[in-house]
Amino acid sequence: MSIIQVRDIKKVYNKDQVPVHALNGVDLDINEGEFTAIVGPSGSGKTTLLNIIGGLDEPTEGKVKIHGTDMFSLKERELIDFRLHHIGFVFQAYNLIPVLTAKENIAFILQMQGRPQKECNQRSMELLKMVGLEDKVDKRPAELSGGQQQRVAVARALASKPDFVLADEPTANLDSASTANLLDMMLRLNEEESITFIFSTHDQRVVERARRVVTLVDGKVDSDEQRTSNIEQGTSN
């Protein structure tokens, strides 16, 4: 079932000066439970596409529907609220809040949703256990390795039980071992919890383990490759 429908998305930067066409009419459907990598050379529009799907950037033309909701017909306040409840974000630089512990970073999203404190604590603990960091509950980001921080970031993205998780170059700052661990974890969550992941990447190790690989070239979908199974490949690393 298609949860994201991207239709004829165009994005032009610097329209009034020297226009840069970041996206030139992208059509894409993402189904529930997919583990999709968006790849392509630098400047192909990967991050722009992710930002538009995440409602962080507005397309010059075209529509993005999430579960049938046209995201860009929402008012700004509604769009922010939509992101809070429906989309999980994982950033390249982890972007955890440095003054909060691992648990507090995860609970923060739930608190912003107005969930009771007890539920926030319970869910944060569950998620930390899920990403294998139950022993790092009270550690602040500075006390965690890059890989551990990114695991907390994934847990934070999952806190609100979003429709999908967007990850922009999630392994770009990680070493090989941390990358492998993170991918194992994300694939496991995708398999066991049916969590939909969409991520942009340059990293061949990530591409190899994606179930679906969408290649962008010059702001257009150049290829869209479906793979049947990669669990075995992933666990072999």
Place this chain on the structure above:
Amino acid sequence: MKFWSIIKLSWKNVWRNKHRSGVVIIAVVLGTWAGIFSTGLMNGLSSQYITNQLNISVSHLQVHHPKYNEENLPRYFIPNADSVLNEIQRYDFVSSASARSVVQGLAASATNTYGVTAKGVVLEQDTLVSELYSYIQEGENLSLDARNPILIGDDLAKRLKLELRSRLVVNFQDVEGNLTGGAFRVAGIFDTPNSSFDETQVFVNREDLNRLLGRDQTVHEIAIMVDNFKNADIYRDSLAQTSTLQFQSWGDVSPSLRYTDSSLDLALYIFMVIIAIALSFGIVNTMLMAVLERTQELGMLMAIGVNRLRTFSMIMLETLFLTMVGVPFGMLLSWITIEWVSEVGIDLSAFAEGLEDYGMSTMIYPELPEGYFVNIGLLMLVATLFAAIYPSIKALRLNPVQAIRKV
């Protein structure tokens, strides 16, 4: 729950950079302290000035013949002054009253002359309305036993080259308008905080002056002290109700004093506002740094769904917390300082000449009513919150996409 999380996050953010927050808090403490203490100092200076003027020369209320203030002639004396004085003293709010005869004259020593106001007083009455007699630096007070004793100020003594027991001739008009005069002996020399007063006012026994005026019971002025000088206008109206005499409050007698008193609050608050504005610029700078330094984090918060109101509130709250820590300490420090200095005083005798020209004491005792502490604290709070608006708006205007990518 949502807002409580923002409050908690803001509080933690305050302590993220302890050095910087410490510097801001110290700036708030010192700003508050400097503002309150210097306000207390100015207030003390002004209050002492007003009190000195009232207690030494102006008194709280004055009564004259209706025409006396127009022409200042000896013939405009108060008729039946004794009964008027008795009547006045019956009012509960009247603490003391003194009936004086007053003339404008020319004082002449062996070397020089100078224009003076000579006041004839009954010492027992006048010591109750004027503190002048406690400022006698040399010699002694007026005495009925001595022949024509006179009290003069140290500045007049210098000008006319007079010493104790020197002879001083004062010429003036009598009640009939004839030129008259008398020779007096300097019995005492006073030195009040007001050099102008010391140069122009001389005091003699009323009996001696009236003899020269040619009328025994002459009284030109009744000086009155009341329980609270701030109520002088009300008391004036109350006393004047059944009389044809002219009753004046201290503010009527000395409009410049009234202006000093009434404009003091305004001057103090303007002074505080200037300090608050200076402090605000420091806060703007610090909070702007805090926002710019956390661009990526703020972008992330906006991306994951923290709305603009909460982002704005977070920065405002951080400033509020910094202020809330700093202002009470500043208030406490200034209260301690004012309490201590109000006991020991600040000795400005190095500037005595300049201060006395303006009628001010050389020992300053700061004082500040409690209400000022609260108002100044609130003013600092408002100023710092006002200062936080620009950095908060700056945070609001961040584009999450660009902010997250900023290194």
